[in-house]
Amino acid sequence: MRPGEELPALEIPITRTLIVAGAIASRDYQDVHHDAELAAAKGSPDIFMNILTTNGLVGRYITDHFGPAAVLRKMAIRLGAPNYPGDTMVLTGTVEEVGASPGGETVTVKVIGANGIGRHVTGTVTVTVPAGGLA
Numbered sequence: 001m002r003p004g005e006e007l008p009a010l011e012i013p014i015t016r017t018l019i020v021a022g023a024i025a026s027r028d029y030q031d032v033h034h035d036a037e038l039a040a041a042k043g044s045p046d047i048f049m050n051i052l053t054t055n056g057l058v059g060r061y062i063t064d065h066f067g068p069a070a071v072l073r074k075m076a077i078r079l080g081a082p083n084y085p086g087d088t089m090v091l092t093g094t095v096e097e098v099g100a101s102p103g104g105e106t107v108t109v110k111v112i113g114a115n116g117i118g119r120h121v122t123g124t125v126t127v128t129v130p131a132g133g134l135a
Contacts, residue, residue, distance in 0.1 A: 001107050001129075007065050007093035012057060014049065014115065016085045022053025049083035054121050058111055061091045062125045066107070069130045073106065077123030087115045096124065104130040 012018075023033035028050045031038040039047050058077060063070050083089055090113065097108040106128050113121040 001095055001098045001105065003095055003097060005095040007061075007095075007109065010061050010064065010091045012089045012091065014083045014085055014087045014089055016047065019047055019049050019053070019083070019085060022056065023050050026050060026052035026056075028052060044082070046084045049120075051077075051079055054079065054083070054113070057089070058091065058113065058121060058123065058125060061093065061111065062109060062127050065093070066127055066129050071128045072125065073128055074126040075123065076125075077111070077121050079121055081115060081118035081120050083115055083120050084117075087117075089113045089115045089120055093125075101128050104128055 020034045023029070030050070032042060032044055033047055033050050036047050039045075055075060055077060058075060059072055062072065091111060092114075093109045093111045095107060096110050097106075099106045106126060108124055108126045110124050111121070112119060
């Protein structure tokens with residue numbers, strides 16, 4: 001790994017099931033994440049993904065790339081354009097820093113998740129990768 005190296009993109013179809021299941025799994029019962037009529041009454045064109053689901057998908061993106069032995073150390077994300085059903089979010093990443101850690105490397109990756117209306121998520125993730133642990 002070197003600074004500037006790009007991770008392969010990951011396309012995630014945004015389905016109603018993904019949005020609702022993510023909200024339920026994270027115990028986020030806000031109506032805008034499961035009830036289209038109530039979301040519309042609040043000014044949204046449809047239900048939309050919650051931040052905890054987005055956080056989980058960003059974590060999955062990093063661990064899918066670095067392998068099952070990788071340990072997420074820090075995630076700092078910011079939401080932008082909502083993820084609505086029927087869209088696709090494309091996650092991309094660029095290595096910002098690589099440093100030695102006991103038994104491996106610590107890598108910081110800038111992550112962007114874009115959909116059809118703009119950037120849904122931006123942030124950085126720091127992960128520890130054991131020596132020889134990159135999948």
